[in-house]
Amino acid sequence: MKYIEVIFQMLSGEEWQKDLLVSDLADIGFDTFEDTESGFAAYIPAANLDLQALETLMLNLDEGFEVDYKVQEIENQNWNKLWESNFNPIEVGGQCYVRATFHDAKPDFPYEIIIDPKMSFGTGHHQTTSMMLQYILENDFEGKQVLDMGCGTGILAILASKKGANAVLAVDYDEICVDSVIENRLLNTVDNIEAICGSFEVLEGRIFDTILANINRNILLEQLPQYALSINKNGELYLSGFYEQEDLAMLRDTAKSLGFEFISKKVLNNWCAAKFVKR
Numbered sequence: 001m002k003y004i005e006v007i008f009q010m011l012s013g014e015e016w017q018k019d020l021l022v023s024d025l026a027d028i029g030f031d032t033f034e035d036t037e038s039g040f041a042a043y044i045p046a047a048n049l050d051l052q053a054l055e056t057l058m059l060n061l062d063e064g065f066e067v068d069y070k071v072q073e074i075e076n077q078n079w080n081k082l083w084e085s086n087f088n089p090i091e092v093g094g095q096c097y098v099r100a101t102f103h104d105a106k107p108d109f110p111y112e113i114i115i116d117p118k119m120s121f122g123t124g125h126h127q128t129t130s131m132m133l134q135y136i137l138e139n140d141f142e143g144k145q146v147l148d149m150g151c152g153t154g155i156l157a158i159l160a161s162k163k164g165a166n167a168v169l170a171v172d173y174d175e176i177c178v179d180s181v182i183e184n185r186l187l188n189t190v191d192n193i194e195a196i197c198g199s200f201e202v203l204e205g206r207i208f209d210t211i212l213a214n215i216n217r218n219i220l221l222e223q224l225p226q227y228a229l230s231i232n233k234n235g236e237l238y239l240s241g242f243y244e245q246e247d248l249a250m251l252r253d254t255a256k257s258l259g260f261e262f263i264s265k266k267v268l269n270n271w272c273a274a275k276f277v278k279r
């Protein structure tokens with residue numbers, strides 16, 4: 001299979017703007033990213049490349065965020081090796097250690113998560129994932145029915161399960177993510193995570209005590225009414241994948257109109273996560 005490599009050279013801008021660009025590139029099908037000295041490279045199977053979407057994205061970058069890019073076709077390569085060379089273990093809140101199978105274990109951490117992300121989002125490295133992990137560490141999951149919407153690798157579902165959740169439903173519309181959750185739940189020997197491919201239509205009237213959703217502002221705004229119908233009274237809703245400045249007020253207002261009380265927020269490099277309770 002032929003692949004397309006796009007090399008992005010950052011001429012000016014902030015790290016969070018780069019993160020946002022990576023997330024937008026993932027939305028148009030880029031599935032592997034590698035840091036370089038002056039920016040990063042992104043990869044996509046040649047058959048999936050939508051050049052017009054890429055050009056539109058690059059034409060609409062924020063003012064002050066200047067990026068050069070070069071598109072070239074390359075032969076397929078060993079993606080796992082590329083990913084392994086870019087993936088370092090991380091610690092969250094001094095309590096949770098996220099590593100891959102090829103890293104040494106650290107048994108002194110109360111929670112260890114082994115992740116084989118291959119091509120799906122969620123190694124704990126992204127600020128939004130680590131803020132969600134932090135929320136899970138700080139809150140009570142014992143005996144809870146949990147939904148992880150937009151589960152990626154299943155990293156949040158796995159920590160919820162390890163923190164005593166009764167059952168976790170992990171949902172993602174990307175089949176690669178669902179396969180990755182199935183692999184990762186085996187690696188972590190948790191047996192109460194159900195993984196389903198789809199979106200909120202798969203919920204079929206199920207009700208949860210806790211909902212986790214790290215997606216993006218627009219999808220969250222679209223799905224909030226469904227979360228309100230799918231959560232118990234006093235159930236907890238944790239959202240991330242959006243910006244504090246531009247997005248939080250909008251999400252808070254919509255959540256409030258649906259009966260959610262805003263409880264707290266976390267912010268890292270302008271990325272935000274927030275906790276709500278259904279009243």
Ligand SMILES: C[S@@+](CC[C@H](N)C(=O)[O-])C[C@H]1O[C@@H](n2cnc3c(N)ncnc32)[C@H](O)[C@@H]1O
Pocket residue numbers: 120121122123124128129132149150151152153154155156171172173174177198199200214215219241
């Ligand atoms: C930012 S990643 C979060 C992954 C993981 N939960 C984490 O915290 O690291 C968002 C995930 O949501 C999925 N997603 C995006 N839109 C979705 C939708 N409408 N329905 C279900 N999943 C969606 C993407 O495929 C992606 O895996």
